[in-house]
Amino acid sequence: SQKIEQNSEALNIQEGKTATLTCNYTNYSPAYLQWYRQDPGRGPVFLLLIRENEKEKRKERLKVTFDTTLKQSLFHITASQPADSATYLCVGNTNAGKSTFGDGTTLTVKP
Amino acid sequence: EAQVTQNPRYLITVTGKKLTVTCSQNMNHEYMSWYRQDPGLGLRQIYYSMNVEVTDKGDVPEGYKVSRKEKRNFPLILESPSPNQTSLYFCASSGVYQETQYFGPGTRLLVL
Numbered sequence: 613s614q615k616i617e618q619n620s621e622a623l624n625i626q627e628g629k630t631a632t633l634t635c636n637y638t639n640y641s642p643a644y645l646q647w648y649r650q651d652p653g654r655g656p657v658f659l660l661l662i663r664e665n666e667k668e669k670r671k672e673r674l675k676v677t678f679d680t681t682l683k684q685s686l687f688h689i690t691a692s693q694p695a696d697s698a699t700y701l702c703v704g705n706t707n708a709g710k711s712t713f714g715d716g717t718t719l720t721v722k723p
Numbered sequence: 724e725a726q727v728t729q730n731p732r733y734l735i736t737v738t739g740k741k742l743t744v745t746c747s748q749n750m751n752h753e754y755m756s757w758y759r760q761d762p763g764l765g766l767r768q769i770y771y772s773m774n775v776e777v778t779d780k781g782d783v784p785e786g787y788k789v790s791r792k793e794k795r796n797f798p799l800i801l802e803s804p805s806p807n808q809t810s811l812y813f814c815a816s817s818g819v820y821q822e823t824q825y826f827g828p829g830t831r832l833l834v835l
Contacts (some may be wrong), residue, residue: 614781644822646823646824648821648824653829654828654829655727655813655815655827655828655829656813656824656826657765657826658823658824658825661822670731686782701765701766708779709754709756709771709773709779710768710771710779710781711756711768711771711781711824712768712782713758713765713766713768714765714804715763715764715765716765
């Protein structure tokens with residue numbers, strides 16, 4: 613069955629550094645990948661979307677890449693701040709409407 | 724304000740007592756979906772709907788029913804809840820290309 617794996621359950625970094633989160637997909641080829649942020653007890657909030665024919669997307673301090681050869685997406689937060697501390701979810705989507713979420717990576721940015 | 728609403732937000736029930744969790748969106752979105760979130764298992768898709776009267780199974784549909792009679796509403800029905808359906812449930816909606824999903828605030832369900 614189609615699977616999304618986020619390699620790290622937790623990531624701790626120092627304020628000002630770049631956080632890099634990894635997402636790998638197996639047993640299918642998602643038409644696009646999305647990244648969401650989720651704070652405790654809240655619903656996920658959309659951050660970025662990248663399609664299979666795109667290599668890289670940016671939005672302010674966020675950058676996402678999509679490597680169809682490695683079957684991987686990388687999500688970067690540059691100049692990280694304590695306010696970026698949250699759980700980040702990778703989602704693989706098919707054009708038929710199916711969404712598969714990874715388990716998430718909990719990022720902690722220390723001052 | 725554009726939003727997805729879910730009711731109730733918290734529910735404690737007993738095994739076998741039918742319940743419905745409502746979901747409504749005011750953004751005229753075609754696509755709606757239900758997820759459950761459990762510790763260590765992430766969000767798993769239960770059912771989704773590409774449009775009115777069109778629904779499809781996600782990864783974990785057993786024990787759930789849905790209907791999409793109107794564009795704005797997508798209720799989740801548990802005909803005979805069991806303790807393994809204790810979870811945090813999220814409803815989401817998005818536009819015609821199923822891109823950005825807007826999530827509701829979640830419904831925390833406990834089945835005794």
